[in-house]
Amino acid sequence: MKAFICRSFHHLGRLLDICACFSEQPRALLLGTPENRRLFEKLMNSYSHARHKDNFNVEMGDADKLYSLVHHFSILAKDLCDKKINLLTVEFEEAEAEKGETDNG
Numbered sequence: 001m002k003a004f005i006c007r008s009f010h011h012l013g014r015l016l017d018i019c020a021c022f023s024e025q026p027r028a029l030l031l032g033t034p035e036n037r038r039l040f041e042k043l044m045n046s047y048s049h050a051r052h053k054d055n056f057n058v059e060m061g062d063a064d065k066l067y068s069l070v071h072h073f074s075i076l077a078k079d080l081c082d083k084k085i086n087l088l089t090v091e092f093e094e095a096e097a098e099k100g101e102t103d104n105g
Contacts, residue, residue, distance in 0.1 A: 012044045023080055029073055039066050
């Protein structure tokens with residue numbers, strides 16, 4: 001099972017599918033336009049191509065666009081995590097308050 005999990009996390013498409021369990025925003029960002037989809041596919045293929053093809057190359061313009069796309073993804077991921085943590089904090093505090101009322105009531 002461990003080997004399956006490790007291989008799954010090396011596949012960006014699978015990771016994006018896992019993200020979609022929580023929010024469609026990452027998929028919309030990375031695949032929402034034909035250009036972003038092309039860049040994401042280039043990123044997915046780059047790992048194996050860089051290891052197995054001697055003539056693998058990424059144009060500087062694509063590298064710059066990929067950097068920007070990944071940077072925006074990073075900001076989005078942090079924002080989604082922060083929102084979820086805040087939501088869970090509020091839910092916890094509300095549950096603790098209700099518990100306190102029940103214990104004192």
